[in-house]
Amino acid sequence: MDEETIWLEGSISVEAALRGGCRAVLAVYVQEGNGRRWERRLGKLQQLTRQAQVPLELVNEQFIAERVTGQSHGGVVAKVGPRQFVSLESLVVGVERPFIVMLDGIEDPFNFGQALRSLYAAGAAGVVVRPRNWFSAAGIVARASAGVSEQMPIAIAETAEYAADTYRQLGLRIAATSNQNAVSLYEADLIEPLFLLLGGEKRGITRSFLAQADLVLQIPYQQPNFQQSLGVVASAAIVAFEVMRQRNNL
Secondary structure (H helix, E strand, O other): OOOOOEEEEOHHHHHHHHHHOOOOEEEEEEEOOOOHHHHHHHHHHHHHHHHHOOOEEEEOHHHHHOOOOOOOOOOEEEEEOOOOOEOOHHHHOOOOOOEEEEEEOOOOHHHHHHHHHHHHHOOOOEEEEOOOOOHHHHHHHHHHOOOHHHOOOEEEOOOHHHHHHHHHHOOOEEEEEOOOOOEEHHHOOOOOOEEEEEEOOOOOOOHHHHHHOOEEEEOOOOOOOOOOOOOHHHHHHHHHHHHHHHHHOO
């Protein structure tokens, strides 16, 4: 396998890649088996591969074992090409109230995938990331996100400031999270078009970005003695579902 192809593992990730159209799926391989569950899985994959004009091959257990890193593949793998990204501007096209999130400084691909999963479930229109080679960890990200990483539109920006400037010109409010000089998440108006920056646990969000943000949000805690910040996965879920709640109550 050359450096521009990787293996996705598990039926959820493979089906998402076939549906998402965010990367070329070169071939799908399914371990030979029997029983109704296996037949249902094979039937679904056969339908998707026919629609996408992708070859599907039945293989033995050794073939699968030589190409996987985990144990949750369920006998399904796919050989795929590199992830395709979109422009910052395209994330807001045709979206009435876009909610765009930039995930900055997340080092762990599992955490990145988990954050994508929450944002997608809550209705975020797209995600922005910095240039980084997530390529070698695409399988982990796909499994952690339950396939969302293969379906959600993702754009790349060199800096958070560049992304913020782009979205401000497109009419979005710029928001970030912090524990200082911030308004409670539950008192803020999150209905209008919004670009949110979430920083990783190590670097956090710079003071210069917070100074230019239209809205600085704080997640209130019930426990008054807890002074630490939540991890980015928890923060992403809490903020995204509050955005969803407010917009659903219109």
